[in-house]
Amino acid sequence: MDFExxxxxxxxxxxxxAWLSAxxxxxxxxxxxxxxxxxAGRIGIGWGEAGYGNRPEPLTRQVVWAEEYARSGAPARSGHIGENLLAPTLLAHGTPAQKARFLPPVAAGEEWWCQGYxxxxxxxxxxxxxxxxxRCPGGFRITGQKIWTSLAHEADWCFVLARSDPESVRHKGLTFLLVPMDQPGRIEVRPIRQLTGTSEFNEVFFDGAFAAGEHVVGAEGDGWRVAMSLLGFERGVSTLAQQIGFAEELGRVLREAVASGAVADPVVRERLVRAWAELRVMRWNALRTLGGAQEAxxxxxxxLLWGGWHQRLGELSVLVRGAGAAVGPEPWTPETPYALDEAQRSFLFARADTIYGGSDEVQRTIIAERVLGLPRERVVR
Known part of the structure; x- marks a missing residue:
């Protein structure tokens, strides 16, 4: 690997x-x-093509931007799904007309997307x-339910994987569709309240929602291939930015361990050192992968690495704070039943880390079957 x-x-x-600071x-x-x-041309720097209002940069500068963004404390990106999932998929599988229609608004920060998987x-x-x-005149009518749809309550568009061949099973007969969310009476979004008290995820109900025929990405019935291609883009440069945030969380846990005296416990010290070492390994593995080592x-x-690591860090954060970890930062009121500080919110949200984005069970199955060549898991019905 040559990544410098x-x-x-x-x-x-x-x-x-300097730009972020200002x-x-x-x-x-x-x-x-x-x-x-x-x-400012800060959206779409990782796209392989120019001409959509973006400013493509080489891989090293994509990493630099992701790291500096994470360090700056800038707001969490609401355009992430359009920029890092939809756009690369359209560049790989979309028609010229689809690229011209959808990429410029993403690059301008004008249209937001969600994922209907x-x-x-x-x-x-x-x-x-x-x-x-x-099938209907001019396109498709979509009926069904999606769940855990991030930012659906704010999105302008949704890319939806749906079954277009009613006789098909499993991976066959699926189609990848671009669906406008502004269809009153045809699309209902219901936020899902989480343990943290927030509602980033949603249920989405489609009741005959319309998708134009020209908004099929790839061929009709070829949605599985397009959908899997999109998932391959999901774990790229953004993984390194995520690790910058993890490093900041680890630093906070270290400070809390010192302040509470928990660092005097040799078991706690060992867990802190292990967390630091594992985070370094994750970074080197991410750089190695981005540098071209694309093994199956x-x-x-x-x-698997980051999901479990982040959960354990949340548990360690609670441990070093002791009983104080259960006390909220604000008094309880009927209007605000509870409030969470940053560490408490991170601990609770991390319980989902081994599920969303591909559960640990699924990742282990992929490694077992596609890397180790083990027999496919027997499905008992």
Whole structure:
């Protein structure tokens, strides 16, 4: 692997850091922030093509931007799904007309997307989806339910994997469709309240929602191939930015361990050192993968590493704080039943880390079958 930052990369780092320093404090609401990023050419730097209002950069500078963004404390990206999932998929499988229609608004921060994949009974087992896409004049009518749909309550569009051949089973007969969310009476979004008290995830109900025929990505019935291609883009440069956030969380846990005196416990010290070492390994593995070492199962290994690591860090954070970890930062009131500080919120949200984005069970199955060549798991019905 040859993955080093050169002089031009460091110049880019200094420029990115200065821009973020000047703009993050005045970010305002999330829509305004996405538009500010777009106006500055900060969206779509990882796209392999120019001409959509974006500014493509080499891989090293994509990493630099992701790291500096994470370090700056800038708001969580609301345009992530459009920029890092939909756009690469359209660049790989979309028509020229689809690219021209959808990529510029993403690059400008004007249109937000959500992902219509998981369903009740077909979360980790995506091939079991039952949402239907039925042919109609000019396109398709979509009927069914999606769940755990991140930011659906704010999205303008949704890319939906639906079954267009009613006689098909499993991976066959699926179609990848681009669906506008502004269809009153045809699409209902219900936020899901989580342990943290927030509602990033949603249930989405489609009742004859319309998708235009020209908004099929790839061929009709070829949705599985497109959908799997999209999932391959999900664990790229953003993994390194995620690890910057993890490093900051680890630093906070270290400080709490010192402040509470828990660091004097040799078992706690061993767990802290192990967490630091595992985070370094995750970074080296991510750089190795981005540098061209694309072995089968690499993305599954990465998901297994960070999901379990982040859960254990949350548990360690609670341990070093002792009983105080159960006390909220604000008094209880009927209007605000409970409030959470950053560490408490992270601990609770991390319980889902080994499920969303591909559950640990599914990742282990992929490694077992595709890397180790073990027999396929027997399905008992």
């Amino acid at each position: 930052f050169g002089a031009e990369d460091e110049e880019f780092r200094a420029e990115a850091r 703009h993050v404090p005045s970010a305002g609401d999330r829509r305004s922030w996405e538009r500010a990023l777009g106006a 998981s369903e009740p009974g077909a979360g980790s087992d995506l091939a079991g989806i039952r949402t239907r896409a039925e 199962g690499a993305t599954s290994v990465a998901k």
